[in-house]
Amino acid sequence: GESVGLHLPTLSVQEGDNSIINCAYSNSASDYFIWYKQESGKGPQFIIDIRSNMDKRQGQRVTVLLNKTVKHLSLQIAATQPGDSAVYFCAEKWSGGSNYKLTFGKGTLLTVNP
Amino acid sequence: DTAVSQTPKYLVTQMGNDKSIKCEQNLGHDTMYWYKQDSKKFLKIMFSYNNKELIINETVPNRFSPKSPDKAHLNLHINSLELGDSAVYFCASSRSGWGETQYFGPGTRLLVL
Numbered sequence: 001g002e003s004v005g006l007h008l009p010t011l012s013v014q015e016g017d018n019s020i021i022n023c024a025y026s027n028s029a030s031d032y033f034i035w036y037k038q039e040s041g042k043g044p045q046f047i048i049d050i051r052s053n054m055d056k057r058q059g060q061r062v063t064v065l066l067n068k069t070v071k072h073l074s075l076q077i078a079a080t081q082p083g084d085s086a087v088y089f090c091a092e093k094w095s096g097g098s099n100y101k102l103t104f105g106k107g108t109l110l111t112v113n114p
Numbered sequence: 115d116t117a118v119s120q121t122p123k124y125l126v127t128q129m130g131n132d133k134s135i136k137c138e139q140n141l142g143h144d145t146m147y148w149y150k151q152d153s154k155k156f157l158k159i160m161f162s163y164n165n166k167e168l169i170i171n172e173t174v175p176n177r178f179s180p181k182s183p184d185k186a187h188l189n190l191h192i193n194s195l196e197l198g199d200s201a202v203y204f205c206a207s208s209r210s211g212w213g214e215t216q217y218f219g220p221g222t223r224l225l226v227l
Contacts, residue, residue, distance in 0.1 A: 034215060043118075043204050043218035044157070087155055101170055102216060104157040 023090035137205030
């Protein structure tokens, strides 16, 4: 079964606000995590990744936080824009399994209101 | 310029037919994947190939047969299509399998009538 899940299936924010998308994972052996963004009618697009030896990583307007104690991953988007509206997936790879396999969470739909 | 491309983008067919979806990547990656995304947007890996060798086969019905003629191509052939095969199929590639980022194609929307 899937070990990655999301607390909220939908998130609606106002343009300019910060967004936080959460993801819970159950496999403590996971060592690599990725956030993907999927716009309507397109394939998932890489946003940011983090390895288990880190607890925070920042990109352009995005930050990923990893809390291994509670097996929680979050994606923070600063100054959310209408173009950020999409479904966001977290994915994990666990060190004990196939290194080629990512397990995806269920996805969160982010809607940005102008 | 497209990194991972798939054809066709849309595929509408009758139950019982056989169809193929093609995928090509020009990134020089060694590993390629097929995923199925259902109507609830859930993404599930089906197959993975590394340098033309099958690495992952996630208990997919044997009506689905991947073929990798070279490491830049991974095609998916589906026999005896069923209604439940309707989904979006994504191809992806990564430089290797060792914790590398996977890059996805635009998807093939398959509708079985």
